[in-house]
Amino acid sequence: MQWWSRLRWEAAAIRRSALRAVRGPGSERNTLVQSLKAAAAAVLAWAVTGWWWGAPMALMAPWAAVALVQSTVYRSLVSAVQQVAVIGFGAVLAAGAAAATGNTTVAMALVLPVTVLLGNWTRFGTQGLYAPTTALFVLAYGSTSFADVAHRLLETLIGALIGIGVNALVLPPVHLKDVRAHLDRLPRETAELLRAMASGMEHGYERADAERWYDRARSLHATIAALHEARGWTRESYRFNPGRRLRRRGPALPPSERDSAWERATHHLMSLTRLLADAAGGSPSLRPPHSDALEPLGEVLRRAAEVCVPEPVPVTVPAPGPGGTGTQERRADALPDAWGAHGRLKALVTSEDPETATSLGGVVAETQQLLYALEPGGTPS
Known part of the structure; x- marks a missing residue:
């Protein structure tokens, strides 16, 4: 029965970890909430583009949505601009190279060095990776026409809007x-x-x-x-952050x-x-x-x-009685x-x-x- 005791110990450890994530410090709880929001945003983006619209490459929407549920609403907006810019650049450059060369391999050899270099530019942060990966998608699937590129950008834009909307409207993160x-x-x-x-x-x-x-x-x-x-x-x-005014309970941010x-x-x-x-x-x-x-x-x-x-922290509830100054x-x-x-x-x-x-x-x-x-x-x- 030693294996059974070991199994029970592992199950108890998993349960304790889950409870710490739900009830624990703000950073752990925020990670759990943001992860669930990212998953929900990806499912919603797929439902809109893949199930309802039937887009030819609906993957782009949930791909963008899951990446844009960031740790702050401001970071989601900045990342959205960066992501749409690099995806647009990668898609247009790949389509242009495919049209000019007529060969997928040659087009990749021309496009990937440029897009990987762009992806490593610190100004675009983690979103820079989307430039070479988008170029690979476009060239590998042969979707190099103007209509195809427009579809990629529209699908990305829909996913970005859904990701930002979910992050801003569903428990918007405030780090206090x-x-x-x-x-x-x-x-x-x-x-x-x-x-x-x-x-x-x-x-x-x-x-x-x-x-x-x-x-x-x-x-x-x-x-x-x-x-x-x-x-x-x-x-x-x-x-x-539209949720800032909604979070008035408890102590405010200490000065x-x-x-x-x-x-x-x-x-x-x-x-x-x-x-x-x-x-x-x-x-x-x-x-x-x-x-x-x-x-x-x-x-x-x-x-x-x-x-x-x-230090005494400003609160939005009545101040404590005389004993609080001890x-x-x-x-x-x-x-x-x-x-x-x-x-x-x-x-x-x-x-x-x-x-x-x-x-x-x-x-x-x-x-x-x-x-x-x-x-x-x-x-x-």
Whole structure:
């Protein structure tokens, strides 16, 4: 019965994957919805051109429709223009070469280098591939007359209109959840890193600890890059999207004012952890700070972790009661304590020898810039 247990395990894994696709993060759910919409658009395009109209090459319509259910309505429109242009060019060029040479093989030898070169032109993106494939269809099927070429273009245009229509009118994609997810992730993971660093200061850290902190800071920098990309997708998904005004439920898109502050905070965290790593180990390039500096440094980092809370998000529903401001109040209380500990840390610089003061001064500078970036309003560095 081992095979039966294995089969049940595989079935359960498939079921979990399907549930994650339906109930999971926005990107997975959007992929599922867009895939189903593309399939529906292709079936509809075939029904119109192949079943109802009886077009001679009805394949062109679903072929175009399935490719034009893009991740945003704007991208569908741009891709449609590109696709119709390259398909028209490939069809006309193939028909002209066939008429001039009277030989399919010779016509292919003349047309394909040009259309493949066009297909690799970055201006047309992924739609460039349709130039050589359309030329192959035209030459292979011998549909090189003016009427045949006109049919190809009309079938493509019908499929493009159906693909755009389905994408714009059936659950038009609006990418908001990825931005919110990254903005929630940044303060949470930054606070976790700061608490880990503060804990490491209690009994003295080692170089391996600082290297791990540096790797975690670099992952935060990758999250910043993903946040910028997500905002770009969101702005694009709003363009020419008739469904934008229909999606008023829940939080609106968080403002972008704090993005640059989080980017600066992440940059200073990377610099701080790199400096701590260089000032530790068997042969450090910097003299490590004395143990009496680790206590106020740990306090700065611990209080800075309390400052890292998600930004309040504008909502379209009534605001929460008085209890909803508790997190912001704790943040306001933590800031003065963080600056107080930073003042004690800064005062130690003048009492150190020049070598130790060099490394400690770097730590003081980076933590000061970090606290400024974490303040509400994100004072520029």
